[in-house]
Amino acid sequence: xxxxxxxxxxxxxxxxxxxxxxxxxxxxxxxxxxxxxxxxxxxxxxxxxxxxxxxxxxxxxxxxxxxxxxxxxxxxxxxxxxxxxxxxxxxxxxxxxxxxxxxxxxxxxxxxxx
Amino acid sequence: xxxxxxxxxxxxxxxxxxxxxxxxxxxxxxxxxxxxxxxxxxxxxxxxxxxxxxxxxxxxxxxxxxxxxxxxxxxxxxxxxxxxxxxxxxxxxxxxxxxxxxxxxxxxxxxxx
Numbered sequence: 001x002x003x004x005x006x007x008x009x010x011x012x013x014x015x016x017x018x019x020x021x022x023x024x025x026x027x028x029x030x031x032x033x034x035x036x037x038x039x040x041x042x043x044x045x046x047x048x049x050x051x052x053x054x055x056x057x058x059x060x061x062x063x064x065x066x067x068x069x070x071x072x073x074x075x076x077x078x079x080x081x082x083x084x085x086x087x088x089x090x091x092x093x094x095x096x097x098x099x100x101x102x103x104x105x106x107x108x109x110x111x112x113x114x
Numbered sequence: 115x116x117x118x119x120x121x122x123x124x125x126x127x128x129x130x131x132x133x134x135x136x137x138x139x140x141x142x143x144x145x146x147x148x149x150x151x152x153x154x155x156x157x158x159x160x161x162x163x164x165x166x167x168x169x170x171x172x173x174x175x176x177x178x179x180x181x182x183x184x185x186x187x188x189x190x191x192x193x194x195x196x197x198x199x200x201x202x203x204x205x206x207x208x209x210x211x212x213x214x215x216x217x218x219x220x221x222x223x224x225x226x227x
Contacts (some may be wrong), residue, residue: 004157033214042118042203043158044219056212090157094213101217102148102205105157 004106091100120218137204145206
């Protein structure tokens with residue numbers, strides 16, 4: 001049973017560029033959430049997708065956008081990259097029904113901005 | 115808004131010592147509470163959870179009790195091992211705010227042989 005998978009593992013970009021990160025949820029999960037984890041800090045919620053719609057959004061600018069596909073996989077896009085966007089980006093999946101469900105995390109994509 | 119505060123680390127212990135990592139929370143509704151663990155170079159793994167007051171979550175010798183009166187969810191283990199060295203995150207999710215997780219800043223645990 002595959003867990004949450006994310007790609008790529010590492011990525012290096014320069015300021016002003018755009019990046020796309022990808023996530024496949026755990027089998028049986030239909031909800032995908034994205035988090036940003038800066039070095040030495042706890043993860044911060046970016047947004048959540050369910051039924052291909054953005055269901056909830058954290059305090060992140062519009063440069064951060066996402067998409068969910070019919071197979072429940074998801075992408076996170078970041079435009080006009082800033083040095084401060086350097087972080088570990090974590091994807092988490094869960095089941096969207098049946099009350100609060102634990103979220104299962106992937107190993108993340110480490111994004112470095114030069 | 116919701117928030118989670120946990121004790122700052124690093125916490126350094128000798129093998130077989132008793133562990134406590136403090137966690138307190140602020141929430142507008144009736145949250146579920148979680149402890150996640152992060153090993154170097156990896157994502158977060160769910161360690162244990164509690165969904166209502168007085169529930170005790172437990173796993174792999176770790177346990178935490180949901181205390182509504184003190185808004186706390188302290189993590190404990192009676193005898194730590196070197197393999198427990200990791201960063202531990204306390205988190206909450208509140209149905210009033212969807213299923214998003216709000217995390218504390220993390221506590222690094224280092225266990226020496």
